[in-house]
Amino acid sequence: MTTQQPYLLTPGPITTTLSVKQAMLQDWGSWDGDFRAMTAELCRQLVALIEGDGSHVCVPMQGSGTFAVEATLATLVPRDGKLLILMNGAYGQRMGKIMEYLGREYVALDKGDFAPPRGEEVEAMLMADPAITHVAVVHCETSSGILNPVEEIAEVVARQERRLIIDSMSAFGAVEISARRVQFDALISSANKCFEGVPGFGFSLIRQAALEASIGNAHSLSMDLLDQWQYLMKTGQWRYTPPTHVVAAFLQALKEHAEEGGVAGRHARYQRNQQRLVSGMRQLGFETLLSDEWLSPIIITFFSPGHDNFAFQAFYDRMKARGFIIYPGKLTEAESFRLGCIGQLFDAQVDAVLAAVAEVLSEMEIPDGTPAHQIHAAATA
Numbered sequence: 001m002t003t004q005q006p007y008l009l010t011p012g013p014i015t016t017t018l019s020v021k022q023a024m025l026q027d028w029g030s031w032d033g034d035f036r037a038m039t040a041e042l043c044r045q046l047v048a049l050i051e052g053d054g055s056h057v058c059v060p061m062q063g064s065g066t067f068a069v070e071a072t073l074a075t076l077v078p079r080d081g082k083l084l085i086l087m088n089g090a091y092g093q094r095m096g097k098i099m100e101y102l103g104r105e106y107v108a109l110d111k112g113d114f115a116p117p118r119g120e121e122v123e124a125m126l127m128a129d130p131a132i133t134h135v136a137v138v139h140c141e142t143s144s145g146i147l148n149p150v151e152e153i154a155e156v157v158a159r160q161e162r163r164l165i166i167d168s169m170s171a172f173g174a175v176e177i178s179a180r181r182v183q184f185d186a187l188i189s190s191a192n193k194c195f196e197g198v199p200g201f202g203f204s205l206i207r208q209a210a211l212e213a214s215i216g217n218a219h220s221l222s223m224d225l226l227d228q229w230q231y232l233m234k235t236g237q238w239r240y241t242p243p244t245h246v247v248a249a250f251l252q253a254l255k256e257h258a259e260e261g262g263v264a265g266r267h268a269r270y271q272r273n274q275q276r277l278v279s280g281m282r283q284l285g286f287e288t289l290l291s292d293e294w295l296s297p298i299i300i301t302f303f304s305p306g307h308d309n310f311a312f313q314a315f316y317d318r319m320k321a322r323g324f325i326i327y328p329g330k331l332t333e334a335e336s337f338r339l340g341c342i343g344q345l346f347d348a349q350v351d352a353v354l355a356a357v358a359e360v361l362s363e364m365e366i367p368d369g370t371p372a373h374q375i376h377a378a379a380t381a
């Protein structure tokens with residue numbers, strides 16, 4: 001591990017291992033058999049992680065995670081379909097924006113900055129509006145760090161016979177989900193979050209029957225996941241240039257993910273990071289936005305200290321000088337910042353983060369992290 005580089009306490013890109021970075025030191029021909037085998041292996045492993053063998057297929061998509069979200073919505077929601085988007089933060093809102101670009105119908109259940117969408121209210125909306133064909137939910141809404149109740153939502157969507165699309169960008173790889181127990185048509189994620197790869201592609205794990213039925217849906221050639229998948233099946237190649245080095249790094253990242261104990265092992269480390277971070281920050285007087293029940297092992301929102309000496313940029317700069325890149329908050333109602341738990345972070349790094357926060361507060365002459373006001377996440381009780 002290179003120690004001079006700052007640690008990224010962000011939700012991706014995150015701090016990767018040296019071995020993942022080293023996997024990029026070779027050039028690959030995208031048409032070559034070796035690279036085609038790498039793509040097939042990547043898809044096989046991802047489908048296996050959701051126990052989707054025989055039901056789901058993996059379609060990789062060049063670009064950042066949003067490209068995969070846009071491609072999935074464009075491919076699966078028919079032009080005359082209607083999407084219900086469960087929003088409680090920036091990523092749900094972004095799906096609404098995508099639907100506007102696509103010119104396809106959608107409605108939103110907007111819970112504001114952080115309150116979770118609940119099964120009951122989703123079911124009521126589905127019963128009231130038979131035109132809704134699909135429901136989209138964000139697994140971990142990275143803007144607040146909340147872990148949304150995806151199982152509860154999947155249950156009502158299935159009962160109402162609609163199709164579920166899960167943006168699991170920042171959760172998949174560290175939060176268990178099985179296609180055998182949770183019914184969904186697509187689960188979307190990317191290389192550079194909980195799998196600890198480098199950025200460059202996303203992927204969608206799609207129910208094969210739904211993908212095969214999506215003919216004519218896509219608005220865009222390069223975003224058509226049906227075409228991407230059919231070409232992949234026929235030739236073993238991605239349509240158009242794949243991010244070869246990123247794929248090589250991702251395979252190394254998958255190997256290290258398996259060595260850590262797969263999803264359960266990674267979840268355990270992230271959960272431990274989260275608990276250590278939260279309890280240490282609380283000892284310094286900080287408060288989390290969310291009650292413990294809704295905290296994800298991915299990223300945590302803390303209220304900013306209420307003291308007059310606090311300024312986010314100064315806090316950020318001083319944390320960076322100590323080797324930690326933190327993340328600004330995204331709440332409309334209160335000042336906040338976020339600390340990520342994912343990537344190559346272990347007890348030693350978490351303890352160093354806590355020591356750095358304590359030092360920075362003392363340098364800024366702020367007695368402790370007590371916030372000015374709390375918009376209590378009691379809404380989530």
Ligand SMILES: *Cc1c(COP(=O)(O)O)cnc(C)c1O
Binds near residue numbers: 011138139140169
């Ligand atoms: C990171 C993320 C995305 C995709 O973001 P990109 O910047 O396009 O990679 C989408 N949804 C969620 C929940 C995310 O955390």
